Amino acid sequence: MFDRLGFILATASINGVHLGVQIVTFILTISAGFLIREHIKFKQSYSLVFFILLYITAIHTWPIIMSTSNAMRQGLSMSFIFLAFVAGSRGKIFWLAVFSILATLTHNSGIVLSSVVIFSYIVKNLLDNYSPASKKFLNFIIGMLLLIMSFFFIKIAGLNEIGRPSKIIGGDFRGAFVFIGTLYIILSFFYKSILSNSFNLSLYYFSFVAPSLLLNELNWEYERLGMMMLIPYILSYGVLLKRFSYQIYLILIFLLLFFLTIATGMFASLK
Incomplete structure (x- = not known):
């Protein structure tokens, strides 16, 4: 109904x-470009050559390629979430709301992600004047509550309609995503920058909310x-690095993801 x-x-x-493919591809590439540009400018690492190299590599990786083939509606939702991230980083509340609504209207996953993005923006502003130690404690408690509430909401709402684990299509990357999210939460105790802006905080809370799907055997979802x-995770992890290391890290990680995209046969879906 919503999508x-x-x-x-x-x-x-x-x-x-x-x-449809051209429309989705255009929106995807534009939104990815805005997100990458916003992030490298935030790190004061912007240069046209660096941006172009990073951008061209990124739009040929698994999340983008998959979203222009058999996950187009999800790709549209992802695009609008990217733009919501940018709007939130710039403090543009109106556009944050607009892009969050569009994400919700293009795919059901947008309901989850836009809720996390808006919630994170609100919490970030509420906790702005708290000490770093208090932020770590309060955000962790909030994250745990989100995990528990999400788990029981999915259970009570019966979102796992088939009553058994959903089937993974293609390679199984659940372990990798669990590792990425868990490490992100752990690092928040050592790097206050993870909790310093709405973009990072969205990923922080997402790291708590997403496993509730896994715990309800919604593996594919x-x-x-x-x-x-x-x-966004790749970009956010770069916040922990200094300028030169940040640039090397992003180039290497996106190249690695590009080669992984080739190795897993993702480009075959474009034929």
Whole structure:
């Protein structure tokens, strides 16, 4: 019901010419570019050459390629979440709300992600004047409460309709996503920058919320959400590094993800 807009855009055609793929690809590449540009400017590491190298590599990686083939509506939702991240980083509340609504209207996963993004923006502003130690404690408590509430909400709402573990399609990356999220939470106790802005805080809370799907045996759904947040995670981990190390890290990680995309046969889906 909520994702009608995503269906319309993904299946759009004019005079029998299917334009859905082009529309999704355009929105995906634009949003990814805005997110990457925003982040490297935040780290004061922006240069045109660095941005172009990073951008071209990133848009040829698994999360983008998958989203232009058999996960187009999810790709649209991911795009609008990326733009919501940018709006939140700039303090543009109106556009944060607009892009969050669009994410919700294009795929059901947008309901989860937009809720996390908006909630994180609110909490970040509420806790701005607290000490770093208090922020660590309060955010961890909030995160645990989100995990518990999400788990029971999924259980009570009966979102696992088939009553058994959902099937993983292709490679199984659940372990990798659990590691990425868990490490992110652990590092928040040592690096206050993880809790310093709404972008990082969104990923922090997502790291608590997402496992509730896994605990309810929604394996495929968990993996797809992990895919949607993979590029933001990669960018956010770079916050922990100094300028030069940050640039090397991003280039190497996105190249690694690019080669992983090739190795797993993702480009075959474009044929």
